[in-house]
Amino acid sequence: MTISYASSELILDNLIIGYTAPLRDPINVQVHPGRILGILGSSGCGKSTLLSTIAGIVPALGGDVFLDGERITDLRIDERRVGLVFQEPLLFDHLSVADNVAYGLRRQGVPRSQARARARELLTWIGLPDFDERSVTTLSGGQAQRIALARAVAPAPRALLLDEPFSALDAPLRRRLALETRERIESLGIPAIHVTHDPEEAALICSEILSW
Amino acid sequence: MVGAVGRDPRTLTVPVALRYAWLVPAGFITAFLLIPIAVLIGVVADAATLTGLGDIGLWRVAGLAATQALTSVLLTLVIGIPITGLLYRCDFQGRRGLLALATVPFVLPTVVVALALRTLLGDVVPQGLGLVLIAHVYVNLAVVIRIVGARWSRVDPRTVAVARTLGASPLTAWRTVTVPALRSSIGAAAAVVFVFSFTSLGIIAVAGDGTVRTLESVIVRRTSVLLDFPGAAAAAFLQVLVVTLVLVVTVRTRSPRTVGRTWNPRPAARPRTRIGIHASAIVVGVMLIAPLATMALASVRVDGAWTITWWPELLNGRIGVGSPQGALIRSIGIAVATGILASLIGGLAAASALAHRAGRTVAGIGLLPLGVSAATLGVGTLLAFGRDPVDLRATGLLIPIAHALVAVPLVIAVAVPALTETSNQRGLVAATLGARPLRAWWTCYGPVLRVVMIAAGGLAAAVSLGEFGAASVLARADSPTVPVLIERLLGRPGDASFGVAACLSVVLMAVTLVLVGLIDRLGRQRGVPL
Numbered sequence: 001m002t003i004s005y006a007s008s009e010l011i012l013d014n015l016i017i018g019y020t021a022p023l024r025d026p027i028n029v030q031v032h033p034g035r036i037l038g039i040l041g042s043s044g045c046g047k048s049t050l051l052s053t054i055a056g057i058v059p060a061l062g063g064d065v066f067l068d069g070e071r072i073t074d075l076r077i078d079e080r081r082v083g084l085v086f087q088e089p090l091l092f093d094h095l096s097v098a099d100n101v102a103y104g105l106r107r108q109g110v111p112r113s114q115a116r117a118r119a120r121e122l123l124t125w126i127g128l129p130d131f132d133e134r135s136v137t138t139l140s141g142g143q144a145q146r147i148a149l150a151r152a153v154a155p156a157p158r159a160l161l162l163d164e165p166f167s168a169l170d171a172p173l174r175r176r177l178a179l180e181t182r183e184r185i186e187s188l189g190i191p192a193i194h195v196t197h198d199p200e201e202a203a204l205i206c207s208e209i210l211s212w
Numbered sequence: 213m214v215g216a217v218g219r220d221p222r223t224l225t226v227p228v229a230l231r232y233a234w235l236v237p238a239g240f241i242t243a244f245l246l247i248p249i250a251v252l253i254g255v256v257a258d259a260a261t262l263t264g265l266g267d268i269g270l271w272r273v274a275g276l277a278a279t280q281a282l283t284s285v286l287l288t289l290v291i292g293i294p295i296t297g298l299l300y301r302c303d304f305q306g307r308r309g310l311l312a313l314a315t316v317p318f319v320l321p322t323v324v325v326a327l328a329l330r331t332l333l334g335d336v337v338p339q340g341l342g343l344v345l346i347a348h349v350y351v352n353l354a355v356v357i358r359i360v361g362a363r364w365s366r367v368d369p370r371t372v373a374v375a376r377t378l379g380a381s382p383l384t385a386w387r388t389v390t391v392p393a394l395r396s397s398i399g400a401a402a403a404v405v406f407v408f409s410f411t412s413l414g415i416i417a418v419a420g421d422g423t424v425r426t427l428e429s430v431i432v433r434r435t436s437v438l439l440d441f442p443g444a445a446a447a448a449f450l451q452v453l454v455v456t457l458v459l460v461v462t463v464r465t466r467s468p469r470t471v472g473r474t475w476n477p478r479p480a481a482r483p484r485t486r487i488g489i490h491a492s493a494i495v496v497g498v499m500l501i502a503p504l505a506t507m508a509l510a511s512v513r514v515d516g517a518w519t520i521t522w523w524p525e526l527l528n529g530r531i532g533v534g535s536p537q538g539a540l541i542r543s544i545g546i547a548v549a550t551g552i553l554a555s556l557i558g559g560l561a562a563a564s565a566l567a568h569r570a571g572r573t574v575a576g577i578g579l580l581p582l583g584v585s586a587a588t589l590g591v592g593t594l595l596a597f598g599r600d601p602v603d604l605r606a607t608g609l610l611i612p613i614a615h616a617l618v619a620v621p622l623v624i625a626v627a628v629p630a631l632t633e634t635s636n637q638r639g640l641v642a643a644t645l646g647a648r649p650l651r652a653w654w655t656c657y658g659p660v661l662r663v664v665m666i667a668a669g670g671l672a673a674a675v676s677l678g679e680f681g682a683a684s685v686l687a688r689a690d691s692p693t694v695p696v697l698i699e700r701l702l703g704r705p706g707d708a709s710f711g712v713a714a715c716l717s718v719v720l721m722a723v724t725l726v727l728v729g730l731i732d733r734l735g736r737q738r739g740v741p742l
Contacts, residue, residue: 019481057373058481077376078385084377086370094392103388104378155379 008033008068008158010054010191016062017046017053026063029210031159031191036182038206039195045212047195051161054193055084067158078107083152083160087167089144091136097123097147098132104155122150125184142173149181153188160185160192166201178204226567227650234564234571237557241577241620244613248592249584255445255595264446270430274450277426280341281409284348285402291349292356293398295496300361301369302489303477310493311357312732313500318354319728320504321678322414323695324717325351327702328503330419331510331714340421347415350503352405359404363397364390365474396465403462407455411585414680417699427451431587432684441595448588455583504721511714514707522711526719533700534692536712540719543677543694549612550619550676555669557616558623563661565624566631575624582621586681589614594685611693614682619672626671627664634660663738667731674727677720694720 014026023046031037041047052058054065056077064073072080091100101119106112120132126146136144145165152160162181166174182205185192196202202209256265264270299311317325326347330339337343367390375385391398413428420429427447434444480486512518526536561578564571581589593614597604604610639647639656647655680695687696694716701713 019479052373055373055377057376076381077373078379078381080377081379082377084374086374088368088370090368090371090374092371092375092389092392094395103375103380107379107384151374151378157377 008190009066010159010193011066012054012063013066014063015050015053015060015065017049017058018061019049019058022061023049024212031193033191034186034189035207036185036192036194036205038202038209039193039212040197040199040202040209041195041212042197047197047212048163051084051163051193051195054159055082055161056080081155081158083155083157085145085148085152085160085162085165087164089136089139089141089148091139091144091147091151093136095136096132097128097134097136097139100136100147101150101154103151108155119150119154122154123147126150126180141169142177145169145177146180149184153184157190159190160188162192162194164196164198165194167196167198174201175204181205227653229650230563230567230653233560234568234574237561237564237578237620238570238574240557240616241574241580244593244597245577245581245584245589245617248589248596251596252445252448252588252592255442256449258442264443265450267443267446270427270447270450273425273430273447274427274454276424277410278454280344280424280426281406281412284345284352284409285405287345288349288352288356288405289398289402292353292401293360293394295353296357296361296364298489298492298496299357300364301477303479304486304489304493306493306497307477310497310500313497314357315354316504316725316728317351317500319674319678320351320724321680321695321717321720322347322351322412323418323680323698324507324678324720325503326415326418327698327713327717328507332503332506338421339419341424343419344412344415344424347419348405348409348412351415352408353500355404355408356401359401360394360397363394365476367393367475369475369478399465400462403458406458407583410454410458411451411587411681413585413587413684414678414695414699417680418702427454428585428587428681431585431591432681435587435591435594435685441591444591445595448585448591452584452588455585459583507714507721508718511711511718514711522708522715525708525712526715533704533709534690534697536694536697536716539692539694539697539716542691546611546615546693547673547676550615551669551673553612553616554619554623554672555665558620558668558672559627559661559665561620561624562627562631562664563657565628566657575628578624579621581617586614586618586679587685589617590682590685593617593682598686605688610686611683612676614686615676615679616672618679618682619675622671622675623665623668626668627661630660630664631657659738663734667734670727670731674724677724677727 010029010031012027012029014028016022016026017024027050029037039047039050049058053060056072056075060073064071066072067080067082072082092103095103098116098119101122102110102112102115105115105118110118116132120129123129123131126149128143128146131139131143131147136147139147148165165181166177169177178201194202194205295314299307299314326343329343329347329350333343333346337346371393372385372389375389376382380388410426411428412426413432416424416426416429427450430447431444431451434440434447480489511522512520514521526540528537558578561571561575565575584592593610596602597610597613604613634657636656639652642655643649643652678695679693680699683693683696684699687693692700698713698716698720701709701716
């Protein structure tokens with residue numbers, strides 16, 4: 001099954017990250033559609049802060065973020081259309097699997113039946129076709145993380161940010177999911193940034209790697 | 213010799229002394245809770261009282277009290293939930309202090325709180341339903357903040373961030389992600405606030421205008437003024453029924469207890485948000501402290517001038533409705549007796565719960581008074597032990613016993629979690645070094661139990677100092693407790709009555725705050741969650 005979105009380019013222009021003081025020198029990065037930039041570094045080096053800044057959770061201390069030619073630095077989180085997947089799946093416990101995946105579509109005003117139909121397509125895309133009515137509390141770690149990925153891509157984000165999404169999984173599953181995710185992001189044709197402290201995982205999933 | 217390690221090598225042998233310790237709390241609870249309730253039911257089952265249950269006026273009071281309680285719940289949630297978010301999800305300087313301050317109105321005697329609000333708002337909001345509702349919100353804010361906050365601090369803030377990246381506005385993310393996660397805790401807080409407001413007495417007496425009534429006020433009036441015991445029993449029975457119904461529905465609809473890590477709040481990243489948070493914190497702080505400060509000021513001001521006229525009256529005892537000095541001595545004596553009694557009974561129940569199935573049952577039954585109002589306990593105690601064949605009225609024990617019953621659930625609620633969260637490894641080490649079962653058990657749990665019993669005794673004393681419902685029913689006309697005397701003083705005209713009531717309120721407020729502050733400090737110093 002092929003699912004593709006409009007191509008866009010993610011540019012970080014002299015971006016300064018940090019909560020009150022800069023964590024690093026200004027960051028200059030360009031990620032092309034369908035490519036996955038890996039950022040490899042130890043804990044506390046600012047990897048997660050970078051993703052939070054691009055997503056709009058943490059304001060930039062300086063510089064700019066451009067997506068598809070549009071300056072998004074001052075946009076609210078919900079206006080940026082940037083997908084984010086954390087280390088834990090963080091699924092919404094009170095919603096079914098399909099309603100989790102459909103959540104972003106519902107926020108765009110898509111009627112519930114259409115959003116759920118689209119969610120079922122995405123569940124098939126991630127290899128969990130019959131999971132739509134399941135409670136998220138019954139899922140394994142790998143299943144939950146794949147559903148988190150489907151939920152992030154459902155509302156057609158213009159870029160995808162992955163914050164060590166496989167680090168809580170065991171090694172064989174981590175390897176398999178990393179390869180699957182790479183294929184899927186490439187097929188979506190959107191830029192992605194993947195941060196990790198694991199060089200092997202970075203080598204598996206990323207098109208290019210920056211070491212911090 | 214009995215080994216100190218149990219059959220399962222991960223457990224300690226239960227010391228013989230502890231195997232039968234549950235008999236003490238069981239005996240106390242049977243004698244002073246179950247028997248009075250049985251006597252109360254017996255009185256209600258009497259034909260005359262059954263007729264009393266058909267009294268349409270009683271049902272009208274119940275209906276109005278339920279409407280008042282539901283309104284109190286709604287207002288407390290609307291005001292309390294945003295404050296909870298401020299205190300548990302935003303970090304700012306003084307956050308912990310504000311959290312402690314928000315708990316203060318809940319631990320203060322209700323008559324004191326009502327008088328404080330009456331003094332502050334009297335010109336704007338006259339005595340009546342409006343002031344009663346404001347007082348209920350003020351007192352119960354702590355319930356919402358503590359219950360909902362405990363759950364909110366376990367909601368991963370990144371879940372909300374994910375919802376925002378998926379296109380949810382702040383309000384939509386709150387409605388679709390945060391509220392569902394908090395739903396069961398909001399329900400639990402609502403139930404507690406409903407019960408407190410439905411059974412309210414001190415606030416009704418001081419902030420009400422005589423037209424606002426609860427079944428609790430009906431019970432006290434029928435017992436103390438009309439001497440209509442069957443009528444009081446009927447009102448108490450109806451109140452117990454409603455409260456039990458609310459608690460059963462709450463327990464049945466409760467979600468499983470959430471465990472997991474606690475997420476500490478982080479400072480807001482955006483300067484504008486930081487300013488908003490600080491401004492909100494200042495508003496909340498002023499809102500919480502203003503009534504208490506007004507109360508303190510009222511005790512030293514008359515007609516716009518500073519004075520300490522009323523303070524010597526506390527010692528001179530020239531007030532017509534009773535001696536303030538006598539009431540203070542009496543209340544402190546009752547509080548000390550209550551503290552000792554409640555910490556012994558509650559502590560033994562909690563220790564037994566750790567060791568024995570019967571102990572766990574007794575600890576469970578010991579929580580029952582939570583669902584029975586203080587005035588109901590008072591009427592039950594009076595019916596069972598205030599007349600032949602067992603008449604304890606002359607002994608002065610009735611009020612400490614009733615107060616201990618009110619306080620025992622709090623002691624159990626503090627002691628059981630503290631003991632169950634204590635690892636038994638220290639005891640196992642002691643056992644391997646040759647300690648006998650009692651010594652090994654005490655090495656493990658003794659330090660915690662000692663702190664918990666002292667703290668719980670202090671808490672019980674604080675509860676006793678401010679308790680109004682049971683004391684209204686049980687206190688003799690010539691020997692009121694401080695809250696009862698305050699209420700009587702407020703029923704008399706004149707500046708002197710109000711002035712002395714204000715001074716007594718300030719004394720109660722100060723003693724309660726010192727007690728609660730010491731308990732909090734003790735818990736933090738010894739690392740025991742209280």
